Amino acid sequence: MLKLYDYSDSGNGYKVRLLLNQLGREYELIEKDILAGETRTPEFLSLNPNGRIPLLQTEEGSHLPESNAILFYLAEGTDFLPGPGLERAQTLQWMFFEQYSHEPNIATSRFLLRHRPDSPERQAALNLRRGPGKAALAVMERHLTDRDFFVAGRYTIADMALYAYTHVADQGGFDLAPYPALNRWLDRVAAQPGYFPMLEEG
Amino acid sequence: MLKLYDYSDSGNGYKVRLLLNQLGREYELIEKDILAGETRTPEFLSLNPNGRIPLLQTEEGSHLPESNAILFYLAEGTDFLPGPGLERAQTLQWMFFEQYSHEPNIATSRFLLRHRPDSPERQAALNLRRGPGKAALAVMERHLTDRDFFVAGRYTIADMALYAYTHVADQGGFDLAPYPALNRWLDRVAAQPGYFPMLEEG
Numbered sequence: 001m002l003k004l005y006d007y008s009d010s011g012n013g014y015k016v017r018l019l020l021n022q023l024g025r026e027y028e029l030i031e032k033d034i035l036a037g038e039t040r041t042p043e044f045l046s047l048n049p050n051g052r053i054p055l056l057q058t059e060e061g062s063h064l065p066e067s068n069a070i071l072f073y074l075a076e077g078t079d080f081l082p083g084p085g086l087e088r089a090q091t092l093q094w095m096f097f098e099q100y101s102h103e104p105n106i107a108t109s110r111f112l113l114r115h116r117p118d119s120p121e122r123q124a125a126l127n128l129r130r131g132p133g134k135a136a137l138a139v140m141e142r143h144l145t146d147r148d149f150f151v152a153g154r155y156t157i158a159d160m161a162l163y164a165y166t167h168v169a170d171q172g173g174f175d176l177a178p179y180p181a182l183n184r185w186l187d188r189v190a191a192q193p194g195y196f197p198m199l200e201e202g
Numbered sequence: 203m204l205k206l207y208d209y210s211d212s213g214n215g216y217k218v219r220l221l222l223n224q225l226g227r228e229y230e231l232i233e234k235d236i237l238a239g240e241t242r243t244p245e246f247l248s249l250n251p252n253g254r255i256p257l258l259q260t261e262e263g264s265h266l267p268e269s270n271a272i273l274f275y276l277a278e279g280t281d282f283l284p285g286p287g288l289e290r291a292q293t294l295q296w297m298f299f300e301q302y303s304h305e306p307n308i309a310t311s312r313f314l315l316r317h318r319p320d321s322p323e324r325q326a327a328l329n330l331r332r333g334p335g336k337a338a339l340a341v342m343e344r345h346l347t348d349r350d351f352f353v354a355g356r357y358t359i360a361d362m363a364l365y366a367y368t369h370v371a372d373q374g375g376f377d378l379a380p381y382p383a384l385n386r387w388l389d390r391v392a393a394q395p396g397y398f399p400m401l402e403e404g
Contacts, residue, residue, distance in 0.1 A: 049341050050303065062288055066298040073291035086264055089275035092294075096268040100301045101252060139251050 002027035003057035005047070007034045009114070011107055011164035012067035013054040014198045018160055019074055022194035035115060068095040071157040080157050087152045094150045094158040097139070105133035107165040110172030126173065133172070137179055140166070144181040148188060155192055163189045168198055204229035205259035207249070209236045211316070213309055213366035214269035215256040216400045220362055221276055224396035237317060270297040273359040282359050289354045296352045296360040299341070307335035309367040312374030328375065335374070339381055342368070346383040350390060357394055365391045370400055 004020070004027050006013035020027055032038040032053050040051045048055045048065045056064045056073070064070055072092075075081035082088045109129045116122050140162065143150065150158040167186055169176055176183060189195065206222070206229050208215035222229055234240040234255050242253045250257045250267045258266045258275070266272055274294075277283035284290045311331045318324050342364065345352065352360040369388055371378055378385060391397065 049344050050299065058288065060288075064288070064291055064295060066295040066302075068298050069291050069295035072294050073288065076286050076290070084278050086260065086262075086266070086275065088278075089266055089271050092274050093266060093268040093271035096270050096298070096301055097252065099298055100268075100306075104302075104306065142251050 002059060003030060004028070005030045005032050005039075005044070005053050005055040005057070007032055007039075007053050008199065010034070010053060011110075011168065011198060012103070015067050015157075015160050015164045016054045016056065016070050016074070018164075018194075018196070019071055019080065019157065021196060022080070022192065023074065023078065024194070025074070068099060068157075068161055071095070071161060075157045080155070080160075082152045082156060090151045091156050091158045095161045097136075098158075098161045101132065101139070102136040102162065103165060105129040105136060106169050106172050106174060108172075109133060109174070110165065110168060113173060114171065130173075133169075133174055137166075137169070137174065137176070137182065140185075141179040141182045144185045149185070155189065159185075159189055164198065204261060205232060206230070207232045207234050207241075207246070207255050207257040207259070209234055209241075209255050210401065212236070212255060213312075213370065213400060214305070217269050217359075217362050217366045218256045218258065218272050218276070220366075220396075220398070221273055221282065221359065223398060224282070224394065225276065225280065226396070227276070270301060270359075270363055273297070273363060277359045282357070282362075284354045284358060292353045293358050293360045297363045299338075300360075300363045303334065303341070304338040304364065305367060307331040307338060308371050308374050308376060310374075311335060311376070312367065312370060315374060332375075335371075335376055339368075339371070339376065339378070339384065342387075343381040343384045346387045351387070357391065361387075361391055366400065 002025060004016060006017065006029060008031060032044065034053065038044065039053055045051055047063045050065060052065060054067050054070060056070045058064060064073055072081065082091055109126055112122050112125055149155050150162065163186070166182070190197070204227060206218060208219065208231060210233060234246065236255065240246065241255055247253055249265045252267060254267060256269050256272060258272045260266060266275060274283065284293055311328055314324050314327055349355070351357050352364065365388070368384070392399070
């Protein structure tokens, strides 16, 4: 059976749990408390030298890190990942956008507000991420103005990847009211079969 | 013909130029000076709303951003991208690692040293990136200790993605001497047919 090493408050982990639920795949969940250093133990580092969750153990016992690589692995051959060619590359385009332009700003702001005490250093770190985070949301809004989903006119792993930290962006101090197309997309994702919001059971 | 919007000092652009050269694909190169704001003009933003190079115009006239999505698109069906399954997902694993854990530290340090004047702010930004950059190099070193290439025992787009900013890491203030396996891998990549180093013609 698949095993998922994860931390329940992680949006990167939530992406994978959402896909697994929507695929109807069974898996064993192994909670690792990143705040307690449980992903930096010698035992965990022997499974993922980069010391991060989520980490998937495949049916064959291999260990695959990086949330978006896990999404790709599990979705290959299903409707959640377009076939070879431009649409598949566009799916990856938005997943790389998510990890480079979105997550480091929006997820990191949420982490700082939830798990670090207020301080001038925390405020400076939040300030650095405000502009780039809003820019990422604006890029999404523009793309969604005349589209229902990010790629291929249907719900794919690009939507799952971007949904994870967008639907809790308010917890990072990002007000989503100025993004009407993005809000309609959030509702569309939440209406998918097998959907559950972060921090609730699948 | 393919068109590549690029900036010659960009390692993200270099990855794509390297693959195109190794595939023997012809393309038109359109230089955009990111320091002069040429990727933030209304005209360029109409092609890539995220305002970044590299940007590929496909044979059919579509525009694809995100360097690693472009690598995947161009490499699909060639030996540079392993087929469906775990090795393909591992290729993506290292490409997501590159964009999340490597590029924001090593490439950004290089950019600051090459294109921003010395200041306390620049030094603070460099200091923030030193530890995570060295951690990324250590993860690569550990992986390469008993492997010739990152995935599948052969040269793939995962190597191209990671090579780009690693072979100029010294320009970001990262000394590569403590990483012997990584240095042997740099030599292996440089021995591939069609190789050329960054900032030289392909």
